[in-house]
Amino acid sequence: MGAPATTDSLTVRDERTGKTYSIPIVNNSISATAFKAIKAPKKSGEREENETERGLRVSDKGFLNTAVITSEITYIDGEAGVLRYRGYPIEQLATQSNFLETAYLLIYGALPSSSQFASFEYEVTRHSILHVDTESLFRAFRYDAHPMAMMTSAFAALGSYYSEANPSLQGQTLYTKGDPQSIANMDKQIFRLIGKATTLAAMAYRVRQGRPFVQPPTGMGYTESFLYQMDHLTEENYKPSPVLAKALDILFLLHADHELNASCTTVLQTGSSLVDPYSAIATGCASLYGPLHGGANEAVIRMLISIGSPENVPAFVEAVKRREKVLSGFGHRVYKTSDPRSFIVRQIADEVFKVTGKDELLETAMLLHKIAMNDEYFIKRKLAPNVDFWSGLIYRAMGFPLDFFPVLFAVPRVVGWLAHWRQMMLQSGGVKIWRPRQIYVGSGKRDYVPINSRESVAGFKKEPSSIAHTGQSKRAQLAEHRCKL
Template structure:
């Protein structure tokens, strides 16, 4: 986008900045309503007497943006969000239309390749994805190595990284760093093969994480089922003949997967791109995305909604709970969003989907509490003025609970469809003009200035939890060992 230049007649599509420290005037071009952050590096000034050298004033301005509140790190053609208007579009298509007419795998094709497929194109894509749903027999040993009570997200995160060890042709560290950045037929075919594998095996790995927790044998993916029907089969089949999962539940899961497939540069997608910018293999990048999604501020939000509703209990307890939220004694989960400042467009679609599930699975006992909380919060000026409207997590947790999924499996049900969005953004970055540059954010250093090393006997202790490691009390074998005497025992 260019560097700033001094100009007496700046173009209309530009930003004029006067640096009052030096009196210099800079003209910064505006492209697609953005200005290049690197333009500010030219705005250097002499250091003032006594100023910290760590400010690097003479090396140009840095742009501080804690938490990436207004920093664009990549150009994308995939997903558009207007948080003020409550708009979500995949490749230009409104999410409402896709949820009504499309399917998760068709939408996956759209996100990955930019267009809705023809019937033949989709047939090929679906065939390849489903063909790659089977995993190596060694995967059973891998999953059995986890503790009986291991969290399924921990297993899934590890499984994606483990999966990459099987495919040396997918690893730029082994095949050369231009493995995916070359725009050749062979490079694109290799990239697509890894995409088929990851999307196809995502449900299988998730189902294996589920079944190992249930103490069940693993199931081979059957032919002839849809993506979500096969997922339900892999989780639930216990040897029954001609077992077919409920079409209502499979359809509901498909809609939920479609809605969760992508959401622009959220925390997990950004993690995938940050990791992928080192040109690591896509399996490792997806594993990093899973680790990010694991957090309660991201993929664990729908689980938090259910725990909140359980803690509220009955509908008559809602007013007292909301009063506690206003006093900052409680946390309101499932309302508000980092991007959306009005209603989350996905929440309306999920609400309709919930009704379909409740018809066959029965109403969740927490539904009346959820409805009471929903109705009270959207009419309360305290929450309305803060733009805290229901988001996608408020209803999805109720659907998953009605389907019989355990709470700690909810993040897995988020991760499985989200691999599609991660891969779409990863593919786009690998193919971008100019190649891939490793992401390396700047920091604002406010720590100590230069100081000299002090020998240990001359140091004074600095006390406090924030500046020294905590002493942890031990019990059991550790305590008994501390009381024992043995050769080489530390005298500290």
Template sequence: MSPTSSNSLTVIDNRNGKKYVIPISTTAHDSAIAASAFKDIVHERENGEKQGLRVTDRGFLNTAVIQSSITFIDGDKGILRYRGYPIEQLAESSTFLESAYLLIWGELPTKSQYSLFHDEVMNHSTTHVDTEEIFRSFRYDAHPMSILTSVFAALGSYYPEANPSLQGQTLFTKQTQSAIENMDKQIYRLIGKAPTLAAMAYRVRQGRHFITPPPGLSYTGSFLYQMDCLGQQDFKPNPVLERALDTLFLLHADHELNASTTTVLQAASSLTDPYSAISNSFVCIVRDAHRSSQYTVSVVFCGANEAVIRMLISIGSPDKVPEFIEQVKKREKVLSGFGHRVYKTTDPRSYIIRKTADEVFKVTGKDPLVETAMRLHDVALKDEYFVKRNLYPNVDFWAASGLIYKAMGFPLDFFPVLFAVPRVVGWVAHWRQMMLSPDGVKIWRPRQIYVGPSVRDYSPIEDRDEVDRKKVTDAPTAVFHSGQSKRTQLASYIGKRSKL
């Protein structure tokens, strides 16, 4: 590239005065430079070797790892589009499965295309009878997301034809007719079995028998049937709740490279099977990867919308909202459901969900927490403290997904499952895009900045001096033992290890 090119970045290394010209690639929406270009800007290491500069970006705040045509987000303007279609239009006119087709194959389907996709998904919703034993092996109080993480990983063992370790590493990347057909079959299986496995996780904790997916119902209708039917004749889920769940599923189907999707792609870049790659993503959901600032809550083993409900319960009533707001400002309390890593204005999905909530409440009755939520919403939006920090309600606040799910009778710890089931679509869409990349699949291997000790010589254990640890993290901590564990420690037996 010419040094005078306007489509470039000029970098001057002030350590030696050298000048570097780095090309800028531009698309309709973004401009970017290749981080690898900085490898030409070298520095001398302590051992005399020369090494190129590395780009640090803790938390991937401004690092693009792929090019994607699936989901577009403009956080400053509050825009979300699936393959170019505004989320508002899809939520109004489309369905979850139609939008799933759009996300995966890039275009809205014709009638025949949709019919094939719908039928394949629904036909692949049944599971092997052995999976029932996996579910029943968990404790009665096991978190449903722990169950699903394990079951999705185990699912791959039933389909050896989908395992690149057994069939060859180019199983999904060679793009032959048979490879594409194999890929599509796994996509049908994953989307079809997601609600079935979720319903099984729901029922196993209640000691109920599992239900075979019924024919003739919609995707969300079948899901509700499998969770709720207790043998009643001609059982049909309420159509308002069925449609509401379909809308929520559509809104949650994809959201670009969030933590869970990135985890899928990180694993998939090693060319593992899709079931193993997707099972990894569940742990990102239950650990609330949606916190965006120090003012939003971080909840272990709990979805973000579940955290909103717990916060509203803790507030108690609308009249206590001002007191809670002041405690948040003093950092004595945490505020859930406001702020987002991407959106700097109101999340576009929140309006749709609020409308959906009104429809659901007409059937179920309004949850008392709604009044508290409304007051919190209004007070926070008028408070300069939150406005200056761009802390607007996000999808998890008016996902009232929390308030809707609660009104529909779902337990709090099942909320993350209701997020994960539709997100399987986004995961497989990004997985498929990666496998079909014209540039091939390159394993994701981030670099680090080493800050540890320089070279040291090993010394035998008897020659080492006791060192005062400056921090509790500098050495292992002792665990308190009681009960049988303590009695066992005090007992004598053959093979017991003596203390050094």
């Protein structure tokens, strides 16, 4: 007899009932909803909130192994250290392409012809100018406002200027119809968002310094225009350093997309409600704001500053092993070997340092890199340098303030967010709102108790914290007054 025939399916036997289920395997994945068919009678005394009779739920805290969408955009092999945009290795794109060409690739699926690229570049740069009222928005922020807070607010505010971009006003099929008019409207918003991203970032930078805003120049590349808007004062024929513009262009390319990271997932979660793209991008910006995501390269510099000189590195490494210190810039949620982008960024660093001079933290960083790469503790835990380790040093050498680092991440990532948003809007079968399940472990049904009959539930995390009042707040508490009716 020959070997039994194999099928692309998973056979599951539920020992509670003795029933067997066959679940199809498609693209090496199984449908989580298939487990809803695996039902069992509720046991005696079992919590009704388990919903056992309604089928199994799949628990996956933090989306460690849950696929929520079918995508053709970015592929990552974390075990092999591979990153590809639309099939193209990141190494080839970083050395042969540029940011806007790669943006076209990510959004539309193919590298553009000369005429296609010229048209795309023209539209993006032409849509970089903001409504003059936007200046009032930025001037309303505190002098010390974090630039990412300004960026998040500004992206959301942009949506209020374009009523034709809002499905709440134009109908919920505005972006999902897939006809030429709908796609043209979608692409116009894409041009606007990519074009205005650098303008918003430059305004967030200059408002902190009390400088007047600069209109986007004509005849300059994407990152060159960005640097111009940030730094130009009253000089004639001002032209940013081509070395810095090129380095920033490659860094933007490397940060343009990274599959379903936290911020991209946030954009899609928000976008699934069919909100306008400006609001969706604002939520991505808010997600990127977090220190576990867009603030990682800033954390690297703060770590290196805390270490100080190279002679302090060995003691710091030992403190990391004892879990007394946090190591930033090493390891990655996806990559279990070296981050392929880190090698490219290291090469960029050398080019930048040639014109800016070596950063005073470079020797400390290089020694930390050397020790970590040869220490069994880090090797065993697969803690190799990631893209944030070197990019922070480059941004610092280029003169960007630490709290502006996440902005330099957000501007290029707008492209990736838009690519995934556009793909979701045009996917077969339309858009369904994302609604994850939960596993409820709280109290069962209980009856309301009047306030005079309740027992106090007190303790840490079980009641509001006591807040210390000072200054005017404290004086107001001590004052006597009568409320006006």
